[in-house]
Amino acid sequence: MKKVLIVDDAQFMRLSLKTMLEKNGFHVAGEAENGILGIAKYIECAPDIVTMDITMPEMSGVEALKAIRKHDPKACVVMVSAMGQESLIKEAIINGAKYFIVKPFKEDQIVETLKKICQTKE
Amino acid sequence: MNVNESAGKELLDQMDDTQKGKYLTFSLGEEIYGIEIKFVTEIVVVGMQSVTTVPDLPEYVQGIINLRGKIIPVIDVRLRFKKPPCDYNDRTCIVIVDIRGIAVGLIVDTVQEVLSIADQDMVPPPQLNSNTYHQRFIKAIGKVNNAVKLILDCDRLLSDDEIVSLEQTG
Amino acid sequence: MAGDHTLEPMLDMFLFETDQLLEQLEQIIIHSEQSDTYSATDINEIFRIMHTIKGAAAMMLYDNIAALSHAIEDVFFYLRDTNPENMDCTKLSDLILSSIDFIKTELKKIREGDRVDGDAAALNSSIKNYLEILKQSNPAPLENSGTGVISVTNQQYYIAQDKKAASTQNKCFKAAVFFDAGCEMENIRAYTVIHELKDFAEDIHYIPENIMEDDSTCEMIRQNGFVVRFSSDRPLAELHDFFGKTILMKEFQLEETDPPASGEKKARPQQIVLEDPVVKIPPSPEEGLPAKNSEIHSSNQQSMISVNVAKLDRLMDLVGELVISEALVVQNPDLRGLTLDNFNKAARQQEKIISELQDMVMSVRMLPLTTTFHKMQRIIRDMCKKLGKDVQLELIGETTEVDKNIIEHISDPLMHLIRNAIDHGIETAEEREAAGKTASGKITLEAKNSGSDVIILITDDGRGLNKGKILDRARQKGLLHKPENELTDKEIYNFIFAPGFSTQDKVTEFSGRGVGMDVVTKNVNSVGGLVLIDSVAGEGTTISLKIPLTLSIIDGMTIRVGNVRYTVPITTIRESFKPQAKEIINDPDRNEMIMVRGQCYPILRIHRLFKVTTSVTDFTDGIIIMVENEDEVLCLFADELLGQQQVVVKALPPYIKNIRQAEGLAGCTLLGDGSISLILDIGGMMRRGYSL
Numbered sequence: 001m002k003k004v005l006i007v008d009d010a011q012f013m014r015l016s017l018k019t020m021l022e023k024n025g026f027h028v029a030g031e032a033e034n035g036i037l038g039i040a041k042y043i044e045c046a047p048d049i050v051t052m053d054i055t056m057p058e059m060s061g062v063e064a065l066k067a068i069r070k071h072d073p074k075a076c077v078v079m080v081s082a083m084g085q086e087s088l089i090k091e092a093i094i095n096g097a098k099y100f101i102v103k104p105f106k107e108d109q110i111v112e113t114l115k116k117i118c119q120t121k122e
Numbered sequence: 123m124n125v126n127e128s129a130g131k132e133l134l135d136q137m138d139d140t141q142k143g144k145y146l147t148f149s150l151g152e153e154i155y156g157i158e159i160k161f162v163t164e165i166v167v168v169g170m171q172s173v174t175t176v177p178d179l180p181e182y183v184q185g186i187i188n189l190r191g192k193i194i195p196v197i198d199v200r201l202r203f204k205k206p207p208c209d210y211n212d213r214t215c216i217v218i219v220d221i222r223g224i225a226v227g228l229i230v231d232t233v234q235e236v237l238s239i240a241d242q243d244m245v246p247p248p249q250l251n252s253n254t255y256h257q258r259f260i261k262a263i264g265k266v267n268n269a270v271k272l273i274l275d276c277d278r279l280l281s282d283d284e285i286v287s288l289e290q291t292g
Numbered sequence: 293m294a295g296d297h298t299l300e301p302m303l304d305m306f307l308f309e310t311d312q313l314l315e316q317l318e319q320i321i322i323h324s325e326q327s328d329t330y331s332a333t334d335i336n337e338i339f340r341i342m343h344t345i346k347g348a349a350a351m352m353l354y355d356n357i358a359a360l361s362h363a364i365e366d367v368f369f370y371l372r373d374t375n376p377e378n379m380d381c382t383k384l385s386d387l388i389l390s391s392i393d394f395i396k397t398e399l400k401k402i403r404e405g406d407r408v409d410g411d412a413a414a415l416n417s418s419i420k421n422y423l424e425i426l427k428q429s430n431p432a433p434l435e436n437s438g439t440g441v442i443s444v445t446n447q448q449y450y451i452a453q454d455k456k457a458a459s460t461q462n463k464c465f466k467a468a469v470f471f472d473a474g475c476e477m478e479n480i481r482a483y484t485v486i487h488e489l490k491d492f493a494e495d496i497h498y499i500p501e502n503i504m505e506d507d508s509t510c511e512m513i514r515q516n517g518f519v520v521r522f523s524s525d526r527p528l529a530e531l532h533d534f535f536g537k538t539i540l541m542k543e544f545q546l547e548e549t550d551p552p553a554s555g556e557k558k559a560r561p562q563q564i565v566l567e568d569p570v571v572k573i574p575p576s577p578e579e580g581l582p583a584k585n586s587e588i589h590s591s592n593q594q595s596m597i598s599v600n601v602a603k604l605d606r607l608m609d610l611v612g613e614l615v616i617s618e619a620l621v622v623q624n625p626d627l628r629g630l631t632l633d634n635f636n637k638a639a640r641q642q643e644k645i646i647s648e649l650q651d652m653v654m655s656v657r658m659l660p661l662t663t664t665f666h667k668m669q670r671i672i673r674d675m676c677k678k679l680g681k682d683v684q685l686e687l688i689g690e691t692t693e694v695d696k697n698i699i700e701h702i703s704d705p706l707m708h709l710i711r712n713a714i715d716h717g718i719e720t721a722e723e724r725e726a727a728g729k730t731a732s733g734k735i736t737l738e739a740k741n742s743g744s745d746v747i748i749l750i751t752d753d754g755r756g757l758n759k760g761k762i763l764d765r766a767r768q769k770g771l772l773h774k775p776e777n778e779l780t781d782k783e784i785y786n787f788i789f790a791p792g793f794s795t796q797d798k799v800t801e802f803s804g805r806g807v808g809m810d811v812v813t814k815n816v817n818s819v820g821g822l823v824l825i826d827s828v829a830g831e832g833t834t835i836s837l838k839i840p841l842t843l844s845i846i847d848g849m850t851i852r853v854g855n856v857r858y859t860v861p862i863t864t865i866r867e868s869f870k871p872q873a874k875e876i877i878n879d880p881d882r883n884e885m886i887m888v889r890g891q892c893y894p895i896l897r898i899h900r901l902f903k904v905t906t907s908v909t910d911f912t913d914g915i916i917i918m919v920e921n922e923d924e925v926l927c928l929f930a931d932e933l934l935g936q937q938q939v940v941v942k943a944l945p946p947y948i949k950n951i952r953q954a955e956g957l958a959g960c961t962l963l964g965d966g967s968i969s970l971i972l973d974i975g976g977m978m979r980r981g982y983s984l
Contacts, residue, residue: 009340011598012305012348019302055343082347084369086507089480099484099539102476104350104358109475109540116539120488174968175856176944177902178954186945186960188968191613193960195947224947280947 002118003029005047007038007064008080009056013103017051017080017110024111035059039067042075049114050077051101054088062092069096076117080105143238145264147271148217148230150200151208155230156237156264156271157219164189164218165233168210187216187227194218196227202279203259221276228279239264239271247272306348307399308598310357313341314392314399315663321392322669325385330371338388339368345395354402357395360412363419364391370423376430380422387419389670462494462523467535467546470517475540478513479503485538486520493524521549601696604657611646611653612845612940612962618646619964654845658693661739661748664703665690668710668737675714682732683718692739694746698839701819702748705812709750709835710735712809717754717833727830729753741841745821745863748837757827762787769793782923785825789813817975820846820861820958822922848939848961850969851917851930853898854906857969858930859939859961864974866918866925868933871911886916886927893918895927896981901956906931921974926981928972937964941971956980 004026008014011033018028029045032038036059042050050068054061061079068075079092079100089100098117101110145156146165166189173196175185182201186193196216200207208231216227244262261275320338324330330338342365349357367384370376391412398410469485471478482503486496499519500509524531528548535544622639665687672685694702718724718733725731736751759781766772766787772779787793791810813823821839840846840863848859849868877885877892884895895916899906908914908931917928939961944952955976963969 010309010344010348012302012309013344013351015305016302016348016351055340057337057340082343082350083476086477086480089477090483090504093480093484093487100477100480103347104353109472113539116537120537172967174960174970175904176948176952176970177904177956178952179948180951183948183951186948186968188962188966191616191962193942193945193962193968195945225945226947 001025001027002049002114003027003045003047004114005030005032005038005041005045005050007032007035007041007050007056007061008053009033010053013053013080020107020110021114024107024115026114035061035064035067038064039071042068043071046072048076049098049117050075051080051114052077052092052097054079054081054085054092062088062095065092065097066095078114078117143240145237145239145271145273146217147234147237148215148232149234150203150205150231154234154269154271155199156239156273157217157228157276158273159236161219161221161276162217163220163225166216166218166227167212168214168216168229169212171216184229189218189227192225194225194227196229197279198229199279200229200231219276221280224280226280237264237266237271239266239273244273303352303402306352307403310345310348310395310399313345314395315666317341318389318392318670319666321385321388322666322673325381325673328381330381330384332372332375335368335371339365339372342368354398354408356408356410356412357398360391360394360416360419363416363423364388367419367423367426370426374430376426378429379426383422387415387422389673390415391419462525464495464521464523464549465493465528465531465546466549467520467522467531467544468517469520469535469538469544470542471513472540472542473514477510478518479507479509481538481540482509482513482518485518485535489520489522489534492526493522496520496522517544604653604696608653608657609940611650612942614646615650615938615940616962616964616966618642620966623964650845654695657696658841659696659699660691660693661699662690664699664706665737665739667703668706671707671710672714672735675711679714680720681714681718682721683714684732684734686734686736688736688738689740690737692741692746694839694841698819698821698841701815702821702837702839705815705823705837706737706748706750708809708812710737713750713752713754713833717752717756719755723755727755742838746839746841748839749834750837751832751834753832756829756831757785757788757825757833758829759784765793766790781827782825785827788825789823824922845938845940846971847936848969848971849917849936850934850939850963851898851915851928852932852934853902853908853930854904856902856904857934857963857967858898859969859971860917860919860928861958861971861974862936864919864921866920868915868917871916873912876911884911886911888918893925893927894981895929896977897929899929899931901977901980908932919974921978924978926974926978928977939963939969939971954980 002025004021006014006017006021006028008017008031014031014033018031021028026049029047030041032041034056038050038052038059038061052061052065056064059067061081065077065079068077073096075096076098077092077096079089079097080103081089081100082103089097092100099113101113141158141160144159146159146162147154147156149155171187171189173185173187176183176195179185182198184196184198184201186195188194198207210229213232214229215233216229217233218225218227243265245265247260247263259275259278260272261278262273264271264273317338320334324334342361346358346361346365349355349361364387371379394410394412394415398408401408401410469482471481475481479500480503482498486498486503489496498521499516500506500512503509503513503518526534528546532546535541535546538544622643627635669685672683675681676683713735714733718735719727719729721731724733734753736749738749738751740747740749762784763776763779766784767776769790771787771790771793789809789812793809816823816837816839819839821837824836824838825833826836827833846859847862849862849865850857850859852858871886875887876895877887879885884897885892886895895911897909898904899909911929914929914931915933917930917933919926919928941959942961943949943959944957956973957976958971958973960968960970
């Protein structure tokens with residue numbers, strides 16, 4: 001089962017993602033509420049995939065992405081963003097984000113996205 | 123989720139089936155009463171429980187007991203039916219019932235048995251002119267062999283209709 | 293997602309979190325308004341809050357909330373980005389506060405299962421207008437591409453050498469990719485395709501161009517698909533596989549094509565190959581794991597979880613039961629007369645742990661009054677605007693902690709008191725200046741600990757209570773129960789808490805409906821608290837609420853009357869003593885009283901009030917417990933004292949509560965031996981004592 005780390009400052013979003021993912025055979029190995037904790041959790045639980053919110057306090061998702069990729073160049077980080085954050089997503093992709101999810105997301109979209117990413121990884 | 127739900131529902135139906143038509147019977151003096159078994163959660167001997175009197179309550183509410191940390195009010199069914207009181211002895215029992223989430227203990231002379239009474243053996247209570255007070259709490263009359271069991275209307279038992287009864291007598 | 297079973301916890305979370313965020317937002321706005329400026333931190337924070345609310349609301353399909361929060365987010369995006377000089381802070385605060393109210397109303401509808409049908413169109417367009425005006429009055433100095441990642445646009449495009457350098461064997465391909473409808477940000481999705489493709493392809497051209505710079509290319513991709521031409525040495529089947537893995541793709545076409553004309557090959561403006569991103573990140577201070585991070589280890593990360601209150605209540609109950617069962621074991625009659633050194637040692641240790649556990653559970657339930665206090669700021673702001681008054685609020689001791697259940701009971705009373713203070717207490721600016729006061733009024737809200745109680749003081753520097761007016765009104769309402777000249781000031785002031793009392797002739801929007809002040813006493817009394825009032829004409833009024841820290845555990849004195857035990861809250865007991873026959877006084881109306889140190893107090897026989905059979909009816913055989921409540925003193929007569937102990941307050945069973953209409957009992961508790969003790973409500977007993 002694929003291990004997922006969810007980084008999002010909104011508890012609601014974490015719960016939504018967790019519920020959707022666990023329903024579809026992913027294992028949510030950890031959650032973090034800001035970029036800094038996200039990095040710490042990444043090191044702790046070495047997930048297969050990270051879902052990373054962009055707008056967060058303490059440390060933004062893009063900064064956290066850079067740090068995680070520095071720690072583990074193979075890290076597979078999927079950005080979670082809202083409409084209107086195109087430029088930040090671009091920055092994230094250039095900095096090694098594997099892909100991105102647009103909020104509000106539908107269950108089938110996110111599941112397809114993550115499953116395809118897993119396939120490509122293998 | 124659907125699977126679980128239907129399984130749960132089946133189980134409930136089964137429970138309902140096994141409990142259906144079953145009554146716990148107890149005596150008050152000469153009369154035998156029955157109460158639907160689904161309401162009964164527990165039976166305790168009155169001697170084991172000290173009943174704490176609570177002030178400002180109708181006489182038939184004897185007070186409250188501590189049943190493993192739960193505080194449960196107890197009603198003396200004799201007094202509720204305006205029958206002469208009777209000293210408690212080692213056969214006096216408290217039947218703990220749960221009626222729509224409200225737990226109440228019913229003090230009865232003695233608990234008898236669990237009986238099955240088929241629906242066709244039930245008749246509505248007769249509308250006698252000499253309407254004794256406690257008949258208001260009787261939902262039906264069950265016939266088992268040649269004996270008669272008075273089936274209690276639990277909702278009535280708990281609702282405070284003293285006012286109504288006063289109107290009737292007055 | 294609608295109709296999904298998993299929705300419920302998510303809905304709870306949505307409501308909980310959005311509530312919290314709105315609360316936070318309201319605070320920021322009110323603070324910013326006071327300083328008439330929005331700091332960069334505030335702007336960032338507001339942006340983030342609106343962004344979060346928007347995202348969650350959109351997920352839950354509450355489009356009206358999502359749209360409104362989006363509009364505000366846009367404003368703060370602009371503020372964050374351009375930091376404009378000319379802006380109308382007050383207007384913006386008004387708009388946001390109205391939006392907060394709108395969202396709160398919608399949340400309430402959601403909670404109550406109503407249709408979420410609020411229409412925020414007007415508010416939405418006001419916010420958009422505001423942003424327009426803001427943009428016009430602050431022309432951008434330079435062309436600015438938003439938060440655009442300039443590094444992208446400035447990047448040079450070039451062709452990397454194919455790692456395999458076998459371009460001679462390359463064949464040419466053309467692919468057209470169509471994404472799922474509604475997947476959004478197609479340009480970036482297209483970009484990721486290119487990003488991956490570059491690992492094994494070269495000479496990459498694509499239409500539309502400029503996908504990274506121009507977000508309007510989305511529309512073109514939606515219409516015509518994303519068309520890529522490239523050359524690669526990979527077989528068609530493998531490439532087919534590659535495109536097949538594209539995420540959120542509806543369909544794609546892939547075909548081998550003829551090589552393009554050589555001239556075309558030289559023109560390379562749209563050719564893009566990216567370097568390895570890891571290498572490209574310029575080292576910067578914020579880079580990598582920040583210093584802060586080194587302290588973070590998984591084991592000592594501070595994390596908060598939210599727990600259902602019902603679970604906390606249950607936990608509290610269980611600990612209460614544990615305390616009782618512990619006493620049952622340790623004080624078990626079977627142990628009497630035995631020498632049990634080791635047992636006693638173990639029991640003491642257990643007692644220590646249980647008492648620590650009890651403290652911990654209690655502390656978990658304690659919440660600071662901060663949120664409750666801050667809510668008052670909003671009330672004051674709105675009322676001042678409406679009434680044209682200027683009132684400053686000073687908060688003292690807002691971090692004082694109180695049990696969660698109690699907080700719920702005092703929020704409404706506080707609101708009433710504050711409203712009343714502004715409406716009736718604080719004068720208009722003209723009146724104030726005429727009286728030689730500052731034009732702006734002041735209300736102080738202070739909380740402090742005092743033993744097992746928390747005292748909350750609401751002080752205003754207004755006109756004070758008008759004794760004459762209160763007396764007139766009390767007379768009119770028939771509230772006087774003793775001659776007017778015998779009434780103390782406090783007794784007169786207390787009339788304002790009587791049901792239906794209102795000195796205000798006209799009904800105002802905020803207070804003066806004649807209900808309210810009696811709700812204050814009722815609510816505060818219901819948690820075992822007191823309301824005291826003090827006022828100086830022309831100088832102001834102070835209302836103090838004395839509230840127990842917690843409802844669940846009280847220190848009690850257990851007493852016996854006949855075979856019934858009662859528990860008297862220690863806080864109400866002044867003293868207890870064996871009376872002497874000579875101290876007892878019987879007045880002609882057969883009222884029994886006792887003389888203590890020259891003062892005469894009424895005696896209430898518990899056995900008589902509660903109709904309990906007891907052999908102790910002579911005062912000298914029993915004990916007197918002198919109790920007080922709201923400055924009144926009463927002597928209770930009981931058979932004997934059994935001892936002092938902490939007890940866990942339990943409510944009387946609902947069945948009993950329903951049929952028992954009388955006052956005098958606050959609940960019940962279980963004693964160490966498993967027997968039940970009834971907890972006395974001294975205030976209620978006093979009221980009954982009068983009517984006896």
